[in-house]
Amino acid sequence: MHSIRKFTERARRWWVDRLDPNLEDFKAAYIQIDQVSGYLKSPMQERWFFNAARNAPEGAVIVEIGSFLGRSTVSFALGCKGTSKHVYAIDLFEGDGDMYGQGDFQQQFRGNVRRCGVESYVTDIRSHSLTVAQSWTRPIDILFIDGSHEYEDVKADFHAFYPHVKRNGIIAFHDIKGKWDGVIRYWNEVQRSGYLSRFGTVSSLGFGYKI
Ligand SMILES: C[S@@+](CC[C@H](N)C(=O)[O-])C[C@H]1O[C@@H](n2cnc3c(N)ncnc32)[C@H](O)[C@@H]1O
Known part of the structure; x- marks a missing residue:
């Protein structure tokens, strides 16, 4: 039974790969992405970011809350290359207080973005997400929420930026599985909320489309 399921999953992936027009470009981009540390479930989630940016309309605005050293940022930005799409990376750049500790991470973030050759596609905003939301004016095509993983903070980030999303x-959330109870609780809530539809997941990434 287990081997049939494994075979079916491999066959499904084979078809997904054959039908993905961005696959070869992603493979080339991934060599750069993989030089940036971070928390993604690789390479499926990086591929989702890359494709989401690729498939977004010309001039798309991508907003990321929680960029850290830039792994998700450059995944989006490499998918923007050659277009007028742009990534706004919001982070306090003070570290994660977890695996990588505290410190000033902005220069490392910028170095990573520069090494990937995507500076002109990325604007970093060193501020608290809710402060940024107060003065935000650009309509957003893709919102990625990966800042604080506390329930109240995830919910606050969602509601602060939701009115700006087209x-x-x-709207995508990271860490909807595993030990992240706050994110999991809000992700379960948002699926019943009527704010989003057409939900999907890629490992621990969950996303939906604004209604
Ligand atoms: C899990 S890390 C992000 C990982 C990143 N997306 C990646 O690809 O590796 C979370 C980041 O969110 C930032 N952060 C947490 N709360 C925030 C807030 N309210 N506003 C801005 N940044 C925040 C932290 O500084 C940290 O760098």
Whole structure:
């Protein structure tokens, strides 16, 4: 039974790969992405970011809350290359207080973005997400929430930026599985909320489209 499921999953992936027009470009981009440390479940999640940016309309605005050293940022930004799409990376850049400790991470972030050759596609905003939301004006095509993983903070980030996301725009959450109870609780809530539809997951990444 187990081997049939494994075979079916491999066959499904084979078809997904054959039908993905961005696959070869992603493989080339991944060589750069993989030089940046971070927390993603690789390489599926990086591929989702890359494709989401690729498939977004010309001029798309991508907002990321929680960039850390830039692994998700450069995954989006490499998918923006050659277009007028742009990534706004919001972070306090003070470290994660977890695996990588505290410190000033902005220069490392910028170095990583520069090494990947995507400076012109990325604007970093060193501030608290809710402060940024107060003066935000650009309509958003893709919002990625990966800042504080506390329930109240995830919910606050969602509601602060939700009004700025375009209809049919994507809102994605990282860490909807595993030990992240706050994110899991809000992700379960948001699926019943009527704010989003057409939900999908890629490992611990969950996303939906604004109604
Ligand atoms: C899990 S890390 C992000 C990982 C990153 N997306 C990656 O690809 O590796 C979370 C980041 O969110 C930042 N952060 C947490 N709360 C924040 C807030 N309210 N506003 C801005 N940044 C925040 C932290 O500084 C940390 O760098």
